[in-house]
Amino acid sequence: KATVKLITSSQVITSVFSVVKELVENSLDAKATSIDIKLDNCGFDRIEVRDNGIGIKSIDTKYMARPHYTSKIKDTQDLEMLDTYGFRGEALGSLCSLADVAITTKTADDAVSMTYLLSHEGKIIEAKPSHLGQGTTVTVTNLFRNLPVRRQFYANKKKQKEEMKKVEDAVMAFALLSHDVRFCLKHNNNVIWQKQPLADVKSALINVFGVNAMMHMEHVKRKSLETEIEIETFLPKKSSSSDVITRSTGDRFFCYINKRTVVMKDVEKLVRKCYLNSTGADATRYPMGFLHIVLPYKDVDVNLDPNKTLVLLQEKEKVLKFLTLILEGIYGPKGNKAT
Ligand code: ADP
Ligand code: MG
Numbered sequence: 001k002a003t004v005k006l007i008t009s010s011q012v013i014t015s016v017f018s019v020v021k022e023l024v025e026n027s028l029d030a031k032a033t034s035i036d037i038k039l040d041n042c043g044f045d046r047i048e049v050r051d052n053g054i055g056i057k058s059i060d061t062k063y064m065a066r067p068h069y070t071s072k073i074k075d076t077q078d079l080e081m082l083d084t085y086g087f088r089g090e091a092l093g094s095l096c097s098l099a100d101v102a103i104t105t106k107t108a109d110d111a112v113s114m115t116y117l118l119s120h121e122g123k124i125i126e127a128k129p130s131h132l133g134q135g136t137t138v139t140v141t142n143l144f145r146n147l148p149v150r151r152q153f154y155a156n157k158k159k160q161k162e163e164m165k166k167v168e169d170a171v172m173a174f175a176l177l178s179h180d181v182r183f184c185l186k187h188n189n190n191v192i193w194q195k196q197p198l199a200d201v202k203s204a205l206i207n208v209f210g211v212n213a214m215m216h217m218e219h220v221k222r223k224s225l226e227t228e229i230e231i232e233t234f235l236p237k238k239s240s241s242s243d244v245i246t247r248s249t250g251d252r253f254f255c256y257i258n259k260r261t262v263v264m265k266d267v268e269k270l271v272r273k274c275y276l277n278s279t280g281a282d283a284t285r286y287p288m289g290f291l292h293i294v295l296p297y298k299d300v301d302v303n304l305d306p307n308k309t310l311v312l313l314q315e316k317e318k319v320l321k322f323l324t325l326i327l328e329g330i331y332g333p334k335g336n337k338a339t
């Protein structure tokens with residue numbers, strides 16, 4: 001049984017990146033307006049995520065890291081209108097079985113915060129009062145203590161650097177969409193990236209891409225008339241010089257469905273094709289950009305993989321058709337010529 005647990009956990013928590021992703025999602029679900037992420041030695045010594053969200057009620061703390069505990073859905077109907085990132089109740093439990101975890105939390109009703117040390121089964125080993133304000137701080141040390149091969153895999157500097165880049169991109173992706181939330185990412189006590197709460201996605205994009213690049217970006221927000229699809233996107237203008245853009249962005253492309261960062265190869269391909277055809281940019285260049293597709297919850301299945309970067313769409317053709325319409329608006333009908 002312990003082996004089964006180890007295997008399923010190691011599929012939810014695959015890397016430092018997925019730890020950060022799960023913890024930030026929990027903070028956003030808790031309505032935090034400020035999130036601090038601190039990594040030591042690329043996260044392999046220590047990962048800490050601190051938020052100022054609603055906190056965990058003391059009566060719930062004994063369940064919080066138990067397998068499959070979630071406060072976010074009550075029945076399968078809720079799954080059809082899922083407006084939280086979490087719903088599986090797997091992250092904290094899995095994390096406990098792969099690392100040493102401590103959680104400090106305080107709700108608005110609590111007089112002081114409490115720090116809980118958790119066992120590898122997610123049970124509370126020790127509880128003591130502490131001095132933090134409202135919100136939750138999760139500290140993870142000794143990640144993959146029982147998976148020596150995986151620890152070894154990340155032991156080399158190159159792998160660790162790649163992993164840091166993934167973490168940075170993920171934090172940016174959250175911070176763009178949750179533009180009104182403050183984010184700060186630190187590594188070995190140095191600030192790697194931060195963002196204050198901002199009024200809109202555009203202001204947040206300036207933070208990532210720079211003012212210069214954003215002057216070459218077009219903003220489109222449209223709701224389909226026939227279907228219930230809504231798309232908001234920032235993409236390079238038709239006439240934009242791809243030099244200015246690629247120089248300042250490192251080809252970052254942020255793609256979301258219903259607020260979840262997703263990997264959708266055919267969507268990216270379509271955007272890229274229209275962009276390249278219209279600007280005549282060389283084919284190794286990718287457009288930087290931001291693309292958020294909003295669909296009725298019932299049309300999206302986020303259950304495909306625990307990392308939730310793959311999703312199934314009920315009406316994918318309709319989405320691609322509507323996206324094509326928007327791309328033609330930016331790049332002209334020729335942009336979508338068959339290749
Ligand atoms: P899920 O997010 O799928 O519910 P998790 O294992 O990630 O499962 O978290 C378990 C539960 O712990 C959550 O449902 C929530 O009640 C609580 N929790 C975890 N992190 C936080 C946080 N940062 N703030 C408030 N509550 C939290
Ligand atoms: Mg969660």
